[in-house]
Amino acid sequence: MVETTQLDKVDVVKAAGRIDGHTSPDLKEAFDGLLDQSRYKLVFDMSEIDFLSSSGVWVLLETQKRCRRRNRGDLVIASANDNIQKTLDLAGLVHFMKMYEDVDSAVGSF
Amino acid sequence: MPKETFAARFENLARICEFVTTGSREAGFNEADTYCIELATNEACTNIIEYAYDDGAEGRIECSIEADEKGVTIVIRDWGRPFDASEVPEQNFDVSLEELDHRGAGLRLMRGAVDEVVFEPLPGQGNRLTIKKFR
Numbered sequence: 001m002v003e004t005t006q007l008d009k010v011d012v013v014k015a016a017g018r019i020d021g022h023t024s025p026d027l028k029e030a031f032d033g034l035l036d037q038s039r040y041k042l043v044f045d046m047s048e049i050d051f052l053s054s055s056g057v058w059v060l061l062e063t064q065k066r067c068r069r070r071n072r073g074d075l076v077i078a079s080a081n082d083n084i085q086k087t088l089d090l091a092g093l094v095h096f097m098k099m100y101e102d103v104d105s106a107v108g109s110f
Numbered sequence: 111m112p113k114e115t116f117a118a119r120f121e122n123l124a125r126i127c128e129f130v131t132t133g134s135r136e137a138g139f140n141e142a143d144t145y146c147i148e149l150a151t152n153e154a155c156t157n158i159i160e161y162a163y164d165d166g167a168e169g170r171i172e173c174s175i176e177a178d179e180k181g182v183t184i185v186i187r188d189w190g191r192p193f194d195a196s197e198v199p200e201q202n203f204d205v206s207l208e209e210l211d212h213r214g215a216g217l218r219l220m221r222g223a224v225d226e227v228v229f230e231p232l233p234g235q236g237n238r239l240t241i242k243k244f245r
Contacts, residue, residue: 018123018124018127020120020123020124020127020152020156021120021123021156021159021160022120022121022123022124051127051145051148051149051152053123053149053152053153053156053216053219054153054156054212054215054216054218054219055156057215057219058212058215061207061210061212064207065207065208065210068207082142083141083142083145086142086145086146086149086223087149087219090149090218090219090222090223091215091218091219092201092203092218095203096207096210
């Protein structure tokens with residue numbers, strides 16, 4: 001289940017539950033849908049995600065590649081819990097993505 | 111020793127993970143360690159589903175979990191093509207985002223999440239993977 005919310009400058013993508021090899025295609029579809037509409041300033045609200053695998057990580061990195069090809073395009077992460085942060089740290093996402101404690105901070109970063 | 115066999119399909123990842131997280135919690139591991147055990151198991155099974163069996167083949171994954179005073183041991187069996195972990199490149203983060211390659215990402219997560227990961231190709235009989243998380 002992936003929801004997207006369009007704000008003035010930014011789109012917020014929110015998913016819930018597990019992001020793994022089974023569910024990551026739904027997440028990719030949601031991000032691709034925004035990118036195809038030239039929406040390149042994205043916040044990923046992870047507050048309701050309880051598991052993130054490398055399949056999900058790779059969706060985020062591929063989305064970030066497309067965002068950063070555009071002027072001021074960026075995908076940032078908000079509200080990752082300690083477990084999700086473990087995956088993000090092990091996967092090295094800190095090198096490629098900014099992370100914020102909550103969605104308001106993430107949206108305000110643009 | 112709890113043991114269960116699953117069809118090697120992406121839609122079964124949640125069930126396989128539930129099997130190991132139940133065993134981990136029953137063995138007294140906290141939620142952070144249980145998450146790490148789940149992550150390593152998920153990556154191992156994802157690898158099997160993606161690479162071990164031919165497209166369209168109905169493969170199996172057998173998973174067992176055993177706890178003792180030292181920690182928990184998870185053994186994952188498949189009957190697909192042999193997997194040689196040494197052929198998978200180490201993921202390199204000293205590259206630009208555009209150059210970043212996903213190969214090796216799952217192995218990196220596995221090895222980072224738990225204390226031991228041992229791959230054993232079994233000639234003609236698939237693979238055995240042993241994952242250990244110590245207390």
